[in-house]
Amino acid sequence: MPPLLQESDEASRLSSVGVQFLSRLKKIWPLDRNAAAVARPATPPPCEDRPCSVIETVVKESEIRFRLPLDAAGIGVYEFDYEAWTLKADRRTSEIVGGVLPAEVPVSMNGPELAEFARRVHPEDQDAYWNAALSIRSGASNNFAIEFRWEHPDGSWRWLKARGAAFSHRPGTRWLYNIVMDITATVEIEERLERLVQERTCALTETARELLAEMERRELVQATLAQTQKMEALGQLTSGIVHDCNNILFILTNVLRHITKKTTDSEIRRWADTGEKAAARATGLFEHLLAFARREAVKPVRIDLNSILAETKQLVRHCVGSQVNLIVKEAPDLWPVVADKNRLEVALLNLATNARDAMPRGGTLAISAHNLPADAPRDEACPSGDCVVISVADTGTGMPPDVVARALEPFFTTKGVGKGTGLGLAMVHSFASQSNGGLAICTAPGEGTAIDIFLPRNDAAEPDDADDAVPDPSVYGHPKILVVDDDELVRALTSGLLDDMGNTVG
Numbered sequence: 001m002p003p004l005l006q007e008s009d010e011a012s013r014l015s016s017v018g019v020q021f022l023s024r025l026k027k028i029w030p031l032d033r034n035a036a037a038v039a040r041p042a043t044p045p046p047c048e049d050r051p052c053s054v055i056e057t058v059v060k061e062s063e064i065r066f067r068l069p070l071d072a073a074g075i076g077v078y079e080f081d082y083e084a085w086t087l088k089a090d091r092r093t094s095e096i097v098g099g100v101l102p103a104e105v106p107v108s109m110n111g112p113e114l115a116e117f118a119r120r121v122h123p124e125d126q127d128a129y130w131n132a133a134l135s136i137r138s139g140a141s142n143n144f145a146i147e148f149r150w151e152h153p154d155g156s157w158r159w160l161k162a163r164g165a166a167f168s169h170r171p172g173t174r175w176l177y178n179i180v181m182d183i184t185a186t187v188e189i190e191e192r193l194e195r196l197v198q199e200r201t202c203a204l205t206e207t208a209r210e211l212l213a214e215m216e217r218r219e220l221v222q223a224t225l226a227q228t229q230k231m232e233a234l235g236q237l238t239s240g241i242v243h244d245c246n247n248i249l250f251i252l253t254n255v256l257r258h259i260t261k262k263t264t265d266s267e268i269r270r271w272a273d274t275g276e277k278a279a280a281r282a283t284g285l286f287e288h289l290l291a292f293a294r295r296e297a298v299k300p301v302r303i304d305l306n307s308i309l310a311e312t313k314q315l316v317r318h319c320v321g322s323q324v325n326l327i328v329k330e331a332p333d334l335w336p337v338v339a340d341k342n343r344l345e346v347a348l349l350n351l352a353t354n355a356r357d358a359m360p361r362g363g364t365l366a367i368s369a370h371n372l373p374a375d376a377p378r379d380e381a382c383p384s385g386d387c388v389v390i391s392v393a394d395t396g397t398g399m400p401p402d403v404v405a406r407a408l409e410p411f412f413t414t415k416g417v418g419k420g421t422g423l424g425l426a427m428v429h430s431f432a433s434q435s436n437g438g439l440a441i442c443t444a445p446g447e448g449t450a451i452d453i454f455l456p457r458n459d460a461a462e463p464d465d466a467d468d469a470v471p472d473p474s475v476y477g478h479p480k481i482l483v484v485d486d487d488e489l490v491r492a493l494t495s496g497l498l499d500d501m502g503n504t505v506g
């Protein structure tokens with residue numbers, strides 16, 4: 001092949017003349033394309049076989065400059081001549097479309113080739129394809145740009161990208177020059193990338209979700225641990241204080257009782273009496289404290305809940321007053337449960353007191369019990385297996401979520417100073433837990449409150465209370481009593497009292 005560009009000045013000059021000539025020729029020739037075609041000389045033999053003219057060299061160079069990047073990028077070129085109503089595709093375009101359009105041969109736009117090409121456009125891209133084609137043909141747009149799926153004759157789907165520009169040489173004529181690329185590989189890579197990004201995003205989201213759940217679980221465990229430790233510390237502190245106070249109360253109570261017994265002075269007796277009552281109230285309060293601290297001696301017995309409900313009814317009636325409509329519903333065939341009877345009664349009284357306080361203008365308090373079979377749906381606080389549920393429900397103020405969250409905490413109260421100790425529900429909860437049961441609060445502001453105590457069914461025989469049996473003096477005679485206590489005052493007082501009663505104290 002001859003050199004395309006000569007280094008000499010003469011060659012540069014000739015080259016520039018050639019370019020100008022060519023561009024003029026290109027401008028003129030299409031105006032009378034047919035005539036020019038007729039007048040065109042026969043195609044000269046290829047340049048390889050003879051010396052080439054300057055114009056031929058320039059045209060060849062221009063052609064190569066034009067083709068080189070297109071070939072390197074795998075880009076095909078095709079053109080529509082709306083005057084001749086033909087389409088001409090180059091070799092690359094023909095290759096891209098698997099020969100559906102012939103290479104370098106004008107075909108009619110009404111011919112079977114273009115119809116076949118259009119038929120192969122993906123059904124979902126047909127509208128876009130035709131809209132783009134029509135807007136160019138009608139002159140509404142001079143730019144053609146579309147990407148569409150196209151069915152290759154080998155049966156595969158390809159992504160084709162076409163770009164083009166339309167222009168007119170004179171009124172009534174219209175040409176459209178297009179380039180086309182097979183971008184299937186790029187689209188597939190993009191799709192793979194997109195899928196990968198989506199998968200990674202999903203995996204990351206899932207990991208983040210798990211992490212969040214794990215953090216929540218940890219927070220819950222930490223909160224539970226902190227709460228348990230707090231309760232344990234409070235329990236230890238409380239039981240320590242209560243133990244010491246009980247010793248003092250024991251001494252006070254007995255000294256006052258002793259004074260009452262020994263004195264004949266009515267005024268002193270009255271003072272001692274008042275002191276003894278105050279000490280008894282303090283003893284009651286400390287019993288509550290011990291109950292919550294779980295250090296109170298529990299005396300579980302087989303309980304017939306119906307009889308407890310009947311017995312408690314009177315007490316509750318006095319406690320809630322006449323403004324409250326009290327309904328106590330017994331249930332036949334309640335399963336037996338084992339629990340500390342006194343503590344159950346105190347628990348019911350505590351719940352009734354709370355209900356009363358929540359209904360300052362009156363309302364209804366319903367206390368009932370029912371069996372909950374093992375397979376029945378239940379609150380998570382309820383133990384598995386057969387249970388009996390004691391329910392205390394009121395139509396009072398209900399509790400907002402922040403109060404429910406803390407209601408079982410010892411010393412938590414919303415009642416004014418001196419009106420509530422905040423130990424009521426803590427004690428009921430402690431009673432339920434110690435009885436191997438549970439407690440659930442169902443409440444909402446303005447909707448009232450229902451508190452359920454779950455106690456497991458227990459058909460076992462009555463727990464052995466032989467330890468509580470009082471020794472029969474006729475069997476043991478009058479033994480010498482050994483008094484043991486770590487508190488010197490208590491020891492001295494107990495010895496004195498026993499001695500006073502005629503016993504021999506060692």
Ligand SMILES: Nc1ncnc2c1ncn2[C@@H]1O[C@H](COP(=O)(O)OP(=O)(O)OP(=O)(O)O)[C@@H](O)[C@H]1O
Pocket residue numbers: 350354355358394396397398399403407408412413414415419420421422423424425426448449
């Ligand atoms: N039935 C109820 N209706 C509305 N709020 C209630 C009810 N029961 C308990 N509460 C709320 O829970 C808090 C804690 O109750 P808890 O019985 O432990 O203590 P208290 O009643 O305040 O004091 P105490 O029972 O020691 O006299 C109450 O102060 C109250 O805010």
Ligand SMILES: [Mg+2]
Pocket residue numbers: 350353354420423424425
């Ligand atoms: Mg209370």
